[in-house]
Amino acid sequence: MATQTTTIQESKGNGICHRTMNSESKSVWIPGPVIIGAGPSGLAVAACLKERGVPFLILEKESCIGSLWTLKTYNRLQLHLPKEICKLPYMPFPPEVPAYPTKQQFISYLEAYAKHFSIEPMFRQEVRSATYDTRMGFWRVQANESEFLCQRLIVATGENAEPLLPDIEGISDFKGRLFHTSRYKDGADFKGHKVLVVGCGNSGMEISLDLCDNGAQVSLAVRDKLHILPREVLGRSTFSLSMWLLKWFPVKLVDWFLLLCSQLILGDTHKMGIQRPKIGPLEQKESTGKTPVLDVGAFSKIKSGKIKVVCGVQRFTAEGAAFVDGHVENFDSVILATGYRSNVKSWLKDNFFNERDGYPRNPFPNNWKGENGLYSVGFTRRGLLGSSIDAHRVAEDIARQWNTETKAFFSFNSHIQHSY
Template sequence: MEREKVQPCVRVAGPIIVGGGPSGLATAACLAARGFPSLVLERSNCIASLWQLKSYDRLRLHLPKRYCELPMMTFPAALPAYPSKEEFVAYLESYAAAFGVCPVLGEAVESAEYDEASTLWRVSTSSAEGNREYVSPWLVAATGENAEEVIPEIGGLPDFQGTVAHTSRYRSGEEYRGKKVLVVGCGNSGMEVCLDLCDSGARPAIVVRDTVHVLPRGALGWSTFGLSMWLLRWLPVQAVDRLLLLLARLLLGDTAHLGLRRPKVGPLELKAASGKTPILDVGTLSKIKSGHVQKQCCVGLQVFPALKRMTAKGAEFVDGRTEEFDAVILATGYRSNVPSWLKEREFFSERDGLPRRPFPNGWKGERGLYAVGFTKRGLLGASLDAQRVAQDIERCWNSEIGQ
């Protein structure tokens, strides 16, 4: 009662969904299709803020659009196989409109906890209008795996005299034209940023600390991902991995001498075990080959091993090499922020902010708590979980009214 005197308390008829990205929209749409209302809370001033506010200009879907559709709505047929970020955002806006999903924007969730006395979830928020509390029997965490930037601790980085930026602030290589840029991180974003820098007249280098799988984005008229999904219908994961690696060797050659050593575990098996996504090459590898041949890196892209430390003018690497740079871009990814606001420690891990139960069982917790967008399987995984959550809430609803 004391809390309700301090801030307005709103009883929500359906589930409270935290996050207005694809996961939250998909969950709300699946509920709406079954006739159930919901409340979507989004801290930013737009839906899909990661795509709209924190992505580079040339970003496209890394997988074909058919594998990135949300439940019950396909992409327009006229769109290319790999839609741009603007096309994807337009799809999400049309999706929300089609299912009547209207997130409350600019409403940041500060905390969410289960109240044993009322058997309700209490969600406290802040916005420009002030603080508010929402209550509901159901809570869906849909902020996803990519809610907060990961900024690693790098020795000497505060002493570096050049510019430092996370990829969430990177828009185009034009602002780095003519500069030597060190990209730290070799996932799909890091590789694509390097390609953009090369195309914009910058002189990039990339840090590849660990082993990594590089696969062609497409082959034989198929997308590599689509081919993998088809093969998995008939063959075990290890057999499909062997075929993918053979295809990569034929189309891309041996990458080890370029500083891109492959893991001992195959790409699909590694993805299932750790969530580490293989790199789908969109042209970066040819730049690396050029940089390998032209040692001064006048063209192309150099590969360096792990950083030892940053210096005032550049970087020192674990193999003893030193190099000067004008700028550093941290392509070090994102992480879940659930532990910062959800007061629950059984379902979600405090260490990484992900459900403790592995896929496909990480979507449902206890006492009306759910998770969508934490499968490490992209939009396809989020869509599957959204449908499961809506089905389960419908079941609970019907059981409570005796149907």
């Protein structure tokens, strides 16, 4: 392979991250792993590598770290789990940050995290393809105008890389405002408007609450059965309490306890038009990956009638939507709270990830390592805690190989010197 030369200038950051390339550069050899994505997962594995003395390069397609949080989340967003569970490796949240950090507090934490570990991604580097060269024994990562060559590739683009847009009949016919939650910021512009929120996960519920608090007339389309749980039980995080109980009791018994607490605290969701699945919330999360809604106030608005629950959308009209129960209603705006999806299969040429959903074929806890030096971080369906678990495992595995290879290299050089 003919490769044009590259001038590389080392910096004190990642060891190999901050580099200067001349105008004719086409291919760059990276001695350590290349990390794709500078969100929480990419930062977590970078810090773990840094702690073990392994150099790396992070490629990030946007101009900032944590781009999903910075660019595509609504203003009132808070972490739904307590900060102790959401911290990244080796660095807790500052003590002054509340139990459930806000969006801006979490972004500030990520920025401080990158600064603390001197993590310096290469921004505006969109990876267009990553292919393993079996003949040469390394990965070819094509990003913008440069190709990066490495022996180890870490995919840390996450489960929420791009918006998931539903294919609903007539969606292009709707004449009002229609957009995904990735473009929603706050409800100030919707006062007095009739708004349909399609999707009732945590984002759909919280955006409905935000719209309601800003004077909008909100309808929430609920298509599937779902579990709604209080965010806290007995003054303790529902998630933390669940994890503690699972150490002592089977999942079905813990689910029974959570549903009992939900009944006592929230009331009967079925009466409000929201049916629960037959299996419990933890069992459902384990088997399907679907996360229960942790209520932060939306359900009280539903019970009071300020948020109207409607059934699933059958089709859109020019003025609104027709629902599966036959009724038709007009709306000024439609907000699609239909989630996100992985985009790995659009650029990674490897069978480690499923074509169907872009997740590793092997479920957690065996999701983090593939073949030929390929790794994944943040595809566990377990949020930030899962990312931290992956980051430790990946960094430990790479560091073990790195140290062995480094010792072998110096041993070989020493042998050559003695020979002469």
